[in-house]
Amino acid sequence: MNLLHARVPAGTADTAPMVAARVDLLSSGAYRPLADALAKVASEHVQDGLIIDAGAGTGYYLAHVLDAVPAAYGLALDVSAVALRRAARAHARAGAAVWNLWEPWPVAGSSASLILNVFAPRNAAQFHRVLTADGLLVVATPNPGHLRELGDLVISVDGAKDARLEETLGERFARVDRLEVTQRVTLSAAQIRQVVEMGPSAHHLHRDGRRERLDAITGPADVTTSFGVALYRPVP
Numbered sequence: 001m002n003l004l005h006a007r008v009p010a011g012t013a014d015t016a017p018m019v020a021a022r023v024d025l026l027s028s029g030a031y032r033p034l035a036d037a038l039a040k041v042a043s044e045h046v047q048d049g050l051i052i053d054a055g056a057g058t059g060y061y062l063a064h065v066l067d068a069v070p071a072a073y074g075l076a077l078d079v080s081a082v083a084l085r086r087a088a089r090a091h092a093r094a095g096a097a098v099w100n101l102w103e104p105w106p107v108a109g110s111s112a113s114l115i116l117n118v119f120a121p122r123n124a125a126q127f128h129r130v131l132t133a134d135g136l137l138v139v140a141t142p143n144p145g146h147l148r149e150l151g152d153l154v155i156s157v158d159g160a161k162d163a164r165l166e167e168t169l170g171e172r173f174a175r176v177d178r179l180e181v182t183q184r185v186t187l188s189a190a191q192i193r194q195v196v197e198m199g200p201s202a203h204h205l206h207r208d209g210r211r212e213r214l215d216a217i218t219g220p221a222d223v224t225t226s227f228g229v230a231l232y233r234p235v236p
Contacts (some may be wrong), residue, residue, distance in 0.1 A: 001029050003020070003036065003066050004215065007190065008196065012161070013078075013079045013080035013081070013082070013083075014057065014078075014081065014082060014083050014129075015080075015202075016082050017197065018139070018197060018198050018199070018202055019057075019058060019080065019082045020070060020084045020107070021193070021194040021195075021197040021198035021202075022057060022058060022060075022083075022194070022199075023058055023086065024190075024191075024194050025191060025194035025195055025198055026058070026060045028123065028131055028191055028194075030185055030187065030191060030195070030225070031060075031225065033095060033181050033183055033225075034061070034118075034225075034227050034229075035060065035061055035064040035180055036125065036184070037117065037138065037181045037227075038061055038064060038065055038066035038118070038229065039064045039065050039067065040068070041049075041136075041138055041229065042065040042069050042138070042178070043069055043113070044107060044205045044230075045136050045147040046069050046072060046113050046114045046136065046168060047069070047113075047197060048071035048072050048113070049072055049073075049074050049112070049113030049114075049132075050071070050072070050073060050074070050075060050111055050112045050113060050114075051065060051069065051074045051075070051076070051112065051113060051114045051115075051116065052075045052076075052089075052107065052114070052115045052116070052119070052129070053065075053074065053076045053077065053078060053114055053116040053117075054085070054098070054116065054117045054120055054122075054123070054126075055077070055078055055101060055117060055119070055120020055121060056076030056078045056079070056083070056087050056116075056118075056120075056123075057084035057086075057087065057118075057120075058087055058090065058174040059076045059080055059086060059087030059088075059089075059090030059091065059096065059206050060085050060090065061116060061118050061140075062074045062087070062090060062091065062116060063074055063090040063091040063094065064092055064210055065114075065116060066093050066094060066212070067091075068090045069212070071094045071120075072093070072113065072114075072125045073094065073095075074091060074093060074094035074095070074096070075094065075095050075097065075107070076088070076090070076094055076095070076096040077096075077097055077099045077105065078096075078098065078099070078120075079098065079099065079100050079101070080098070081098045081234075081236050082155070084096045084097070084098050086155065091198070099120045100163055101120065101123050101126070102121060102123055103204075104126065105123075105126050105129075105130060106148060107130050108130075109129050109130060110129075110130070110131070110132050110133065110136055111130060111132070112130045112131050113130055113131075113132060113136070114135060114136050114137050114138075115130065115135070115136075115137045115138070116138050117137065117139045117140070118139075118140040119140065119141065119142065119199075122123055122139065122165070122169065122209065124168055124169050124171070124172050124173065127169075127234075128172040128173070128234050130153035131234050132172050133211050133234065133236070134233075135233075135234060135236070136231060136232070137151075137232040137233075138167065138230070138232075139169075139170075139229070139230045139232065140160070140176075140227055140228070140229050140232055141156060141161060141165060141227065142157045142161075142162070142227055142228075143180070143182070143226040143228065144156075144157045144158065144159050144225050145157070145225060145227075145234070146224065146227065146234070147195065147223055147225065147226055148224055148225045148226060149221060149222065149223045149224060149236075150192065150195070150221075151198065152156060152208070152210065153196050153201060153205075153210055153213065154196060154199070154201045155199070155200055155201050155204070158206060162230075164169065165230065169232060169236075171232060172235055173232035173233065173234055173235060174183065174232060174233055174235055175230055175231065175232050176231050176232065176233050177181065177230075177231040178228060178229065178230045178231070179228070179229040179230075179231075180226070180227075180228060180229075180234065181223075181225075181226070181227045181229060182224065182225070182226040182227070182229075183225055183226075184222055184224055184225075185222070185223055185225055186220050186221070186222050186223075187220060187221055187222075187223050188210075188220050189217050189218050189219055189220065192217050192221060193214060193217070195223075196214055214229070224235060
């Protein structure tokens with residue numbers, strides 16, 4: 001369901017090639033440890049109710065979480081209609097709506113048991129409004145060093161990212177736990193292309209010979225994937 005129609009800001013939504021690259025990369029299992037970590041957190045903290053994935057993309061992580069919580073149902077929100085067409089089919093207990101996360105959400109207050117936010121914009125006010133008083137917010141972000149072996153083919157993560165996260169959420173939420181999900185994986189040349197082209201780095205490949213360097217990669221490489229998963233409870 002597209003609730004935005006023509007009001008999607010230009011250049012903010014994932015394009016069809018970005019979505020295709022993400023589908024292929026995630027289908028390979030390269031980020032499965034993160035999906036498993038999110039599913040484990042959900043199964044330990046949520047029994048039922050509404051789970052919202054804010055910035056859901058194709059619904060990959062939401063589907064894993066819903067598998068872990070059989071009595072829950074889900075809603076995928078994202079600004080990309082291309083991605084949401086995938087998310088709408090990602091799980092039998094999930095719906096999807098195209099929406100700008102910076103606008104007031106089309107969701108009732110105090111209605112969600114869990115909000116997922118995976119590499120997506122963080123609207124603390126809407127998180128707080130929509131969560132139940134005892135609900136859980138789970139935020140996944142890339143750590144410094146994530147994909148470091150790929151150099152400037154990907155956008156680097158600075159060391160102040162976690163501090164900025166706390167500043168964004170601190171007035172409305174209290175952090176109760178943080179998990180680290182780090183591994184070394186061997187990516188094929190095709191997977192390296194997918195991991196570069198599925199995110200914001202895709203918009204910068206025309207600069208400084210990056211496209212040519214990406215095209216020159218013909219063999220596999222060992223790469224670090226590293227994520228932080230922070231758990232928050234709403235502050236009254």
